[in-house]
Amino acid sequence: MLPNVFRRQTPVHKPRFEDVVETELPVLYRTAKRLTMNDSEAEDLVGQTLYLAARAWPTFDGAYPRSWMIKILRNEHLGRRKKADNRPEVALDDVAEPSHDGYWQAIDWGIVGQEVVRALDFLPEDYRMAVALCDVEGLTRQEVADALGVPEGTVNSRLHRGRNLLRARLVALLGDAAPQGAHP
Amino acid sequence: MSHHDIEGPPCSHMEHMLHDAADGTGRGLRLWYALHHAARCGRCGRFLSRLRETLSAMRQAKPEPEADAMARLKAGRWRDEMSAEE
The missing domain is CATH 1.10.1740 (Rna Polymerase Sigma Factor; Chain: A)
Known part of the structure:
Protein backbone atom coordinates (compact mmCIF):
# COMPACT_ATOMS: atom_id res chain seq x y z
CA MET A 1 0.00 0.00 0.00
CA ASP A 85 -16.47 9.06 31.37
CA ASN A 86 -19.11 6.71 32.69
CA ARG A 87 -20.18 4.69 29.72
CA PRO A 88 -20.00 0.97 30.21
CA GLU A 89 -18.01 -0.45 27.37
CA VAL A 90 -17.75 -4.09 26.35
CA ALA A 91 -14.39 -5.23 27.65
CA LEU A 92 -12.37 -7.90 25.96
CA ASP A 93 -12.61 -9.94 29.15
CA ASP A 94 -16.40 -10.01 28.78
CA VAL A 95 -16.21 -11.64 25.39
CA ALA A 96 -15.84 -15.35 24.98
CA GLU A 97 -12.30 -16.21 24.01
CA PRO A 98 -12.40 -17.85 20.60
CA SER A 99 -12.05 -21.56 21.13
CA HIS A 100 -11.04 -23.97 18.44
CA ASP A 101 -14.07 -26.18 19.00
CA GLY A 102 -15.97 -26.33 15.78
CA TYR A 103 -14.38 -23.15 14.53
CA TRP A 104 -16.29 -21.48 11.67
CA GLN A 105 -17.58 -24.92 10.86
CA ALA A 106 -19.90 -24.76 13.84
CA ILE A 107 -21.75 -21.81 12.35
CA ASP A 108 -24.04 -21.50 9.39
CA TRP A 109 -27.20 -23.56 9.14
CA GLY A 110 -28.41 -20.68 7.05
CA ILE A 111 -27.04 -17.82 9.09
CA VAL A 112 -29.45 -14.92 9.15
CA GLY A 113 -27.50 -11.80 8.34
CA GLN A 114 -29.21 -9.77 11.04
CA GLU A 115 -27.96 -12.23 13.65
CA VAL A 116 -24.42 -11.61 12.48
CA VAL A 117 -24.88 -7.86 12.60
CA ARG A 118 -26.48 -8.05 16.07
CA ALA A 119 -23.63 -10.22 17.31
CA LEU A 120 -21.27 -7.40 16.31
CA ASP A 121 -22.68 -5.23 19.10
CA PHE A 122 -21.20 -7.57 21.68
CA LEU A 123 -17.62 -6.99 20.57
CA PRO A 124 -15.32 -4.46 22.24
CA GLU A 125 -15.37 -1.12 20.42
CA ASP A 126 -12.00 -1.37 18.66
CA TYR A 127 -12.86 -4.73 17.11
CA ARG A 128 -16.49 -3.81 16.51
CA MET A 129 -15.54 -0.73 14.53
CA ALA A 130 -12.90 -2.48 12.42
CA VAL A 131 -15.30 -5.28 11.45
CA ALA A 132 -18.28 -2.96 10.97
CA LEU A 133 -16.44 -0.46 8.79
CA CYS A 134 -14.62 -3.06 6.66
CA ASP A 135 -17.10 -5.91 6.49
CA VAL A 136 -20.47 -4.20 6.78
CA GLU A 137 -19.85 -0.75 5.29
CA GLY A 138 -17.25 -1.87 2.77
CA LEU A 139 -14.50 0.66 3.50
CA THR A 140 -10.99 -0.34 2.47
CA ARG A 141 -8.54 -1.09 5.25
CA GLN A 142 -6.65 2.11 4.42
CA GLU A 143 -9.86 4.15 4.72
CA VAL A 144 -10.60 2.50 8.06
CA ALA A 145 -7.06 3.25 9.22
CA ASP A 146 -7.57 6.92 8.25
CA ALA A 147 -10.97 7.06 9.95
CA LEU A 148 -9.80 5.47 13.17
CA GLY A 149 -6.42 7.19 13.23
CA VAL A 150 -4.43 3.97 13.50
CA PRO A 151 -1.91 2.24 11.20
CA GLU A 152 -3.25 -0.15 8.58
CA GLY A 153 -1.49 -3.06 10.30
CA THR A 154 -3.52 -2.35 13.42
CA VAL A 155 -6.71 -2.44 11.36
CA ASN A 156 -5.65 -5.81 9.93
CA SER A 157 -5.04 -7.34 13.34
CA ARG A 158 -8.26 -5.86 14.82
CA LEU A 159 -10.18 -7.14 11.83
CA HIS A 160 -8.89 -10.69 12.08
CA ARG A 161 -9.26 -10.79 15.84
CA GLY A 162 -12.70 -9.17 15.63
CA ARG A 163 -13.91 -11.75 13.13
CA ASN A 164 -12.71 -14.53 15.39
CA LEU A 165 -14.50 -12.95 18.37
CA LEU A 166 -17.59 -12.61 16.22
CA ARG A 167 -17.37 -16.27 15.32
CA ALA A 168 -17.15 -17.17 18.99
CA ARG A 169 -20.21 -15.04 19.69
CA LEU A 170 -22.14 -16.64 16.84
CA VAL A 171 -21.23 -20.11 18.00
CA ALA A 172 -22.60 -19.16 21.42
CA LEU A 173 -25.75 -17.61 19.92
CA LEU A 174 -26.50 -20.15 17.25
CA GLY A 175 -24.72 -23.23 18.48
CA ASP A 176 -27.52 -24.41 20.75
CA ALA A 177 -30.14 -23.85 18.10
CA ALA A 178 -28.17 -25.66 15.47
CA PRO A 179 -29.27 -29.15 14.63
CA GLN A 180 -26.62 -31.69 15.42
CA GLY A 181 -24.82 -33.07 12.41
CA ALA A 182 -26.29 -30.44 10.15
CA HIS A 183 -22.92 -29.30 8.83
CA PRO A 184 -22.90 -29.53 5.09
CA MET B 1 0.85 -29.40 5.99
CA SER B 2 -2.79 -29.86 5.09
CA HIS B 3 -5.67 -31.57 6.85
CA HIS B 4 -8.00 -34.17 5.40
CA ASP B 5 -10.63 -33.55 8.06
CA ILE B 6 -12.84 -30.45 8.02
CA GLU B 7 -13.41 -29.99 11.76
CA GLY B 8 -11.02 -27.79 13.71
CA PRO B 9 -9.10 -24.60 13.16
CA PRO B 10 -7.35 -23.76 9.92
CA CYS B 11 -3.58 -24.14 9.66
CA SER B 12 -2.16 -21.35 11.83
CA HIS B 13 0.23 -20.05 9.17
CA MET B 14 -2.67 -19.70 6.74
CA GLU B 15 -5.19 -17.76 8.78
CA HIS B 16 -4.24 -14.22 7.73
CA MET B 17 -4.02 -15.20 4.09
CA LEU B 18 -7.44 -16.87 4.31
CA HIS B 19 -8.96 -13.72 5.81
CA ASP B 20 -7.49 -11.69 2.94
CA ALA B 21 -8.69 -14.20 0.36
CA ALA B 22 -12.20 -14.19 1.84
CA ASP B 23 -12.68 -10.42 1.80
CA GLY B 24 -11.01 -9.75 -1.54
CA THR B 25 -7.95 -7.93 -0.27
CA GLY B 26 -5.61 -10.84 -1.06
CA ARG B 27 -3.53 -10.34 -4.18
CA GLY B 28 -0.95 -12.10 -6.30
CA LEU B 29 1.08 -14.96 -4.96
CA ARG B 30 -0.42 -14.77 -1.46
CA LEU B 31 -3.91 -15.12 -2.88
CA TRP B 32 -2.91 -17.93 -5.20
CA TYR B 33 -1.20 -19.77 -2.35
CA ALA B 34 -4.20 -19.34 -0.04
CA LEU B 35 -6.64 -20.65 -2.64
CA HIS B 36 -4.31 -23.46 -3.66
CA HIS B 37 -3.87 -24.54 -0.05
CA ALA B 38 -7.57 -24.22 0.77
CA ALA B 39 -8.44 -26.43 -2.16
CA ARG B 40 -6.35 -29.23 -0.67
CA CYS B 41 -6.78 -28.72 3.06
CA GLY B 42 -10.16 -29.64 4.50
CA ARG B 43 -10.00 -27.29 7.48
CA CYS B 44 -8.74 -24.28 5.54
CA GLY B 45 -11.20 -24.93 2.72
CA ARG B 46 -14.12 -25.03 5.14
CA PHE B 47 -12.82 -22.01 7.05
CA LEU B 48 -12.57 -19.99 3.83
CA SER B 49 -16.05 -20.88 2.64
CA ARG B 50 -17.65 -20.17 6.04
CA LEU B 51 -15.84 -16.86 6.37
CA ARG B 52 -16.98 -15.84 2.88
CA GLU B 53 -20.58 -16.71 3.76
CA THR B 54 -20.39 -14.71 6.98
CA LEU B 55 -18.90 -11.67 5.24
CA SER B 56 -21.52 -11.89 2.53
CA ALA B 57 -24.27 -12.08 5.18
CA MET B 58 -22.88 -8.98 6.91
CA ARG B 59 -22.71 -6.94 3.68
CA GLN B 60 -26.30 -7.79 2.84
CA ALA B 61 -27.64 -7.15 6.32
CA LYS B 62 -26.97 -3.43 6.72
CA PRO B 63 -29.87 -2.16 8.81
CA GLU B 64 -31.71 0.72 7.13
CA PRO B 65 -31.74 3.73 9.46
CA GLU B 66 -35.11 5.00 10.63
CA ALA B 67 -36.60 7.28 7.96
CA ASP B 68 -37.69 9.98 10.44
CA ALA B 69 -34.19 10.25 11.87
CA MET B 70 -32.74 10.54 8.37
CA ALA B 71 -35.20 13.30 7.49
CA ARG B 72 -34.38 15.24 10.68
CA LEU B 73 -30.66 14.91 10.04
CA LYS B 74 -30.96 15.99 6.42
CA ALA B 75 -32.73 19.14 7.56
CA GLY B 76 -30.32 19.71 10.48
CA ARG B 77 -28.39 22.81 11.48
CA TRP B 78 -25.51 21.95 9.13
CA ARG B 79 -27.68 23.52 6.43
CA ASP B 80 -27.47 26.86 8.23
CA GLU B 81 -23.70 26.56 8.16
CA MET B 82 -23.74 25.87 4.40
CA SER B 83 -26.13 28.80 3.78
CA ALA B 84 -23.84 31.11 5.72
CA GLU B 85 -20.95 30.08 3.45
CA GLU B 86 -22.87 31.06 0.29
Whole structure:
Protein backbone atom coordinates (compact mmCIF):
# COMPACT_ATOMS: atom_id res chain seq x y z
CA MET A 1 0.00 0.00 0.00
CA LEU A 2 1.36 3.39 -0.97
CA PRO A 3 1.94 5.93 1.78
CA ASN A 4 -0.58 8.78 1.96
CA VAL A 5 1.79 11.28 0.42
CA PHE A 6 1.67 9.32 -2.88
CA ARG A 7 -1.83 8.00 -2.56
CA ARG A 8 -3.50 11.39 -2.53
CA GLN A 9 -1.62 13.38 -5.13
CA THR A 10 -4.19 12.90 -7.86
CA PRO A 11 -6.45 15.95 -8.06
CA VAL A 12 -9.89 15.07 -6.81
CA HIS A 13 -13.16 16.46 -8.08
CA LYS A 14 -14.74 17.85 -4.95
CA PRO A 15 -18.39 16.90 -4.65
CA ARG A 16 -21.09 19.12 -3.17
CA PHE A 17 -21.46 18.73 0.57
CA GLU A 18 -25.21 18.13 0.21
CA ASP A 19 -24.52 15.19 -2.13
CA VAL A 20 -21.99 13.72 0.28
CA VAL A 21 -24.52 13.99 3.10
CA GLU A 22 -27.13 12.22 0.98
CA THR A 23 -24.73 9.36 0.22
CA GLU A 24 -22.98 9.02 3.55
CA LEU A 25 -25.77 9.66 6.02
CA PRO A 26 -26.86 6.01 6.42
CA VAL A 27 -23.22 4.95 6.90
CA LEU A 28 -22.65 7.70 9.46
CA TYR A 29 -25.82 6.79 11.32
CA ARG A 30 -25.01 3.08 11.48
CA THR A 31 -21.48 3.89 12.59
CA ALA A 32 -22.77 6.26 15.28
CA LYS A 33 -25.19 3.60 16.46
CA ARG A 34 -22.33 1.11 16.74
CA LEU A 35 -20.38 3.61 18.80
CA THR A 36 -23.16 4.84 21.08
CA MET A 37 -25.44 1.76 21.09
CA ASN A 38 -28.33 4.18 21.43
CA ASP A 39 -30.72 5.68 18.83
CA SER A 40 -31.08 9.21 20.18
CA GLU A 41 -27.40 9.56 21.06
CA ALA A 42 -26.53 8.31 17.58
CA GLU A 43 -28.79 10.89 15.95
CA ASP A 44 -27.35 13.66 18.08
CA LEU A 45 -23.81 12.54 17.31
CA VAL A 46 -24.47 12.46 13.56
CA GLY A 47 -26.14 15.87 13.72
CA GLN A 48 -23.09 17.37 15.39
CA THR A 49 -20.79 15.55 12.95
CA LEU A 50 -22.62 17.04 9.96
CA TYR A 51 -22.38 20.49 11.50
CA LEU A 52 -18.64 20.13 12.14
CA ALA A 53 -18.10 18.66 8.68
CA ALA A 54 -20.04 21.52 7.05
CA ARG A 55 -17.82 24.03 8.85
CA ALA A 56 -14.64 22.22 7.82
CA TRP A 57 -15.80 21.51 4.26
CA PRO A 58 -14.10 24.55 2.65
CA THR A 59 -10.69 23.29 3.82
CA PHE A 60 -11.28 19.63 2.94
CA ASP A 61 -9.70 18.42 -0.32
CA GLY A 62 -12.64 16.20 -1.27
CA ALA A 63 -10.74 12.90 -1.22
CA TYR A 64 -12.27 10.00 0.70
CA PRO A 65 -15.17 11.92 2.25
CA ARG A 66 -16.51 8.79 3.94
CA SER A 67 -13.43 8.13 6.05
CA TRP A 68 -13.05 11.89 6.64
CA MET A 69 -16.57 12.15 8.07
CA ILE A 70 -16.25 8.97 10.11
CA LYS A 71 -13.07 10.38 11.59
CA ILE A 72 -14.93 13.55 12.63
CA LEU A 73 -17.72 11.42 14.06
CA ARG A 74 -15.36 9.23 16.02
CA ASN A 75 -13.39 12.17 17.41
CA GLU A 76 -16.63 13.80 18.52
CA HIS A 77 -17.71 10.55 20.14
CA LEU A 78 -14.39 10.21 21.97
CA GLY A 79 -14.65 13.80 23.18
CA ARG A 80 -18.14 13.20 24.55
CA ARG A 81 -17.14 9.97 26.21
CA LYS A 82 -14.19 11.64 27.84
CA LYS A 83 -16.54 14.24 29.29
CA ALA A 84 -19.05 11.68 30.48
CA ASP A 85 -16.47 9.06 31.37
CA ASN A 86 -19.11 6.71 32.69
CA ARG A 87 -20.18 4.69 29.72
CA PRO A 88 -20.00 0.97 30.21
CA GLU A 89 -18.01 -0.45 27.37
CA VAL A 90 -17.75 -4.09 26.35
CA ALA A 91 -14.39 -5.23 27.65
CA LEU A 92 -12.37 -7.90 25.96
CA ASP A 93 -12.61 -9.94 29.15
CA ASP A 94 -16.40 -10.01 28.78
CA VAL A 95 -16.21 -11.64 25.39
CA ALA A 96 -15.84 -15.35 24.98
CA GLU A 97 -12.30 -16.21 24.01
CA PRO A 98 -12.40 -17.85 20.60
CA SER A 99 -12.05 -21.56 21.13
CA HIS A 100 -11.04 -23.97 18.44
CA ASP A 101 -14.07 -26.18 19.00
CA GLY A 102 -15.97 -26.33 15.78
CA TYR A 103 -14.38 -23.15 14.53
CA TRP A 104 -16.29 -21.48 11.67
CA GLN A 105 -17.58 -24.92 10.86
CA ALA A 106 -19.90 -24.76 13.84
CA ILE A 107 -21.75 -21.81 12.35
CA ASP A 108 -24.04 -21.50 9.39
CA TRP A 109 -27.20 -23.56 9.14
CA GLY A 110 -28.41 -20.68 7.05
CA ILE A 111 -27.04 -17.82 9.09
CA VAL A 112 -29.45 -14.92 9.15
CA GLY A 113 -27.50 -11.80 8.34
CA GLN A 114 -29.21 -9.77 11.04
CA GLU A 115 -27.96 -12.23 13.65
CA VAL A 116 -24.42 -11.61 12.48
CA VAL A 117 -24.88 -7.86 12.60
CA ARG A 118 -26.48 -8.05 16.07
CA ALA A 119 -23.63 -10.22 17.31
CA LEU A 120 -21.27 -7.40 16.31
CA ASP A 121 -22.68 -5.23 19.10
CA PHE A 122 -21.20 -7.57 21.68
CA LEU A 123 -17.62 -6.99 20.57
CA PRO A 124 -15.32 -4.46 22.24
CA GLU A 125 -15.37 -1.12 20.42
CA ASP A 126 -12.00 -1.37 18.66
CA TYR A 127 -12.86 -4.73 17.11
CA ARG A 128 -16.49 -3.81 16.51
CA MET A 129 -15.54 -0.73 14.53
CA ALA A 130 -12.90 -2.48 12.42
CA VAL A 131 -15.30 -5.28 11.45
CA ALA A 132 -18.28 -2.96 10.97
CA LEU A 133 -16.44 -0.46 8.79
CA CYS A 134 -14.62 -3.06 6.66
CA ASP A 135 -17.10 -5.91 6.49
CA VAL A 136 -20.47 -4.20 6.78
CA GLU A 137 -19.85 -0.75 5.29
CA GLY A 138 -17.25 -1.87 2.77
CA LEU A 139 -14.50 0.66 3.50
CA THR A 140 -10.99 -0.34 2.47
CA ARG A 141 -8.54 -1.09 5.25
CA GLN A 142 -6.65 2.11 4.42
CA GLU A 143 -9.86 4.15 4.72
CA VAL A 144 -10.60 2.50 8.06
CA ALA A 145 -7.06 3.25 9.22
CA ASP A 146 -7.57 6.92 8.25
CA ALA A 147 -10.97 7.06 9.95
CA LEU A 148 -9.80 5.47 13.17
CA GLY A 149 -6.42 7.19 13.23
CA VAL A 150 -4.43 3.97 13.50
CA PRO A 151 -1.91 2.24 11.20
CA GLU A 152 -3.25 -0.15 8.58
CA GLY A 153 -1.49 -3.06 10.30
CA THR A 154 -3.52 -2.35 13.42
CA VAL A 155 -6.71 -2.44 11.36
CA ASN A 156 -5.65 -5.81 9.93
CA SER A 157 -5.04 -7.34 13.34
CA ARG A 158 -8.26 -5.86 14.82
CA LEU A 159 -10.18 -7.14 11.83
CA HIS A 160 -8.89 -10.69 12.08
CA ARG A 161 -9.26 -10.79 15.84
CA GLY A 162 -12.70 -9.17 15.63
CA ARG A 163 -13.91 -11.75 13.13
CA ASN A 164 -12.71 -14.53 15.39
CA LEU A 165 -14.50 -12.95 18.37
CA LEU A 166 -17.59 -12.61 16.22
CA ARG A 167 -17.37 -16.27 15.32
CA ALA A 168 -17.15 -17.17 18.99
CA ARG A 169 -20.21 -15.04 19.69
CA LEU A 170 -22.14 -16.64 16.84
CA VAL A 171 -21.23 -20.11 18.00
CA ALA A 172 -22.60 -19.16 21.42
CA LEU A 173 -25.75 -17.61 19.92
CA LEU A 174 -26.50 -20.15 17.25
CA GLY A 175 -24.72 -23.23 18.48
CA ASP A 176 -27.52 -24.41 20.75
CA ALA A 177 -30.14 -23.85 18.10
CA ALA A 178 -28.17 -25.66 15.47
CA PRO A 179 -29.27 -29.15 14.63
CA GLN A 180 -26.62 -31.69 15.42
CA GLY A 181 -24.82 -33.07 12.41
CA ALA A 182 -26.29 -30.44 10.15
CA HIS A 183 -22.92 -29.30 8.83
CA PRO A 184 -22.90 -29.53 5.09
CA MET B 1 0.85 -29.40 5.99
CA SER B 2 -2.79 -29.86 5.09
CA HIS B 3 -5.67 -31.57 6.85
CA HIS B 4 -8.00 -34.17 5.40
CA ASP B 5 -10.63 -33.55 8.06
CA ILE B 6 -12.84 -30.45 8.02
CA GLU B 7 -13.41 -29.99 11.76
CA GLY B 8 -11.02 -27.79 13.71
CA PRO B 9 -9.10 -24.60 13.16
CA PRO B 10 -7.35 -23.76 9.92
CA CYS B 11 -3.58 -24.14 9.66
CA SER B 12 -2.16 -21.35 11.83
CA HIS B 13 0.23 -20.05 9.17
CA MET B 14 -2.67 -19.70 6.74
CA GLU B 15 -5.19 -17.76 8.78
CA HIS B 16 -4.24 -14.22 7.73
CA MET B 17 -4.02 -15.20 4.09
CA LEU B 18 -7.44 -16.87 4.31
CA HIS B 19 -8.96 -13.72 5.81
CA ASP B 20 -7.49 -11.69 2.94
CA ALA B 21 -8.69 -14.20 0.36
CA ALA B 22 -12.20 -14.19 1.84
CA ASP B 23 -12.68 -10.42 1.80
CA GLY B 24 -11.01 -9.75 -1.54
CA THR B 25 -7.95 -7.93 -0.27
CA GLY B 26 -5.61 -10.84 -1.06
CA ARG B 27 -3.53 -10.34 -4.18
CA GLY B 28 -0.95 -12.10 -6.30
CA LEU B 29 1.08 -14.96 -4.96
CA ARG B 30 -0.42 -14.77 -1.46
CA LEU B 31 -3.91 -15.12 -2.88
CA TRP B 32 -2.91 -17.93 -5.20
CA TYR B 33 -1.20 -19.77 -2.35
CA ALA B 34 -4.20 -19.34 -0.04
CA LEU B 35 -6.64 -20.65 -2.64
CA HIS B 36 -4.31 -23.46 -3.66
CA HIS B 37 -3.87 -24.54 -0.05
CA ALA B 38 -7.57 -24.22 0.77
CA ALA B 39 -8.44 -26.43 -2.16
CA ARG B 40 -6.35 -29.23 -0.67
CA CYS B 41 -6.78 -28.72 3.06
CA GLY B 42 -10.16 -29.64 4.50
CA ARG B 43 -10.00 -27.29 7.48
CA CYS B 44 -8.74 -24.28 5.54
CA GLY B 45 -11.20 -24.93 2.72
CA ARG B 46 -14.12 -25.03 5.14
CA PHE B 47 -12.82 -22.01 7.05
CA LEU B 48 -12.57 -19.99 3.83
CA SER B 49 -16.05 -20.88 2.64
CA ARG B 50 -17.65 -20.17 6.04
CA LEU B 51 -15.84 -16.86 6.37
CA ARG B 52 -16.98 -15.84 2.88
CA GLU B 53 -20.58 -16.71 3.76
CA THR B 54 -20.39 -14.71 6.98
CA LEU B 55 -18.90 -11.67 5.24
CA SER B 56 -21.52 -11.89 2.53
CA ALA B 57 -24.27 -12.08 5.18
CA MET B 58 -22.88 -8.98 6.91
CA ARG B 59 -22.71 -6.94 3.68
CA GLN B 60 -26.30 -7.79 2.84
CA ALA B 61 -27.64 -7.15 6.32
CA LYS B 62 -26.97 -3.43 6.72
CA PRO B 63 -29.87 -2.16 8.81
CA GLU B 64 -31.71 0.72 7.13
CA PRO B 65 -31.74 3.73 9.46
CA GLU B 66 -35.11 5.00 10.63
CA ALA B 67 -36.60 7.28 7.96
CA ASP B 68 -37.69 9.98 10.44
CA ALA B 69 -34.19 10.25 11.87
CA MET B 70 -32.74 10.54 8.37
CA ALA B 71 -35.20 13.30 7.49
CA ARG B 72 -34.38 15.24 10.68
CA LEU B 73 -30.66 14.91 10.04
CA LYS B 74 -30.96 15.99 6.42
CA ALA B 75 -32.73 19.14 7.56
CA GLY B 76 -30.32 19.71 10.48
CA ARG B 77 -28.39 22.81 11.48
CA TRP B 78 -25.51 21.95 9.13
CA ARG B 79 -27.68 23.52 6.43
CA ASP B 80 -27.47 26.86 8.23
CA GLU B 81 -23.70 26.56 8.16
CA MET B 82 -23.74 25.87 4.40
CA SER B 83 -26.13 28.80 3.78
CA ALA B 84 -23.84 31.11 5.72
CA GLU B 85 -20.95 30.08 3.45
CA GLU B 86 -22.87 31.06 0.29
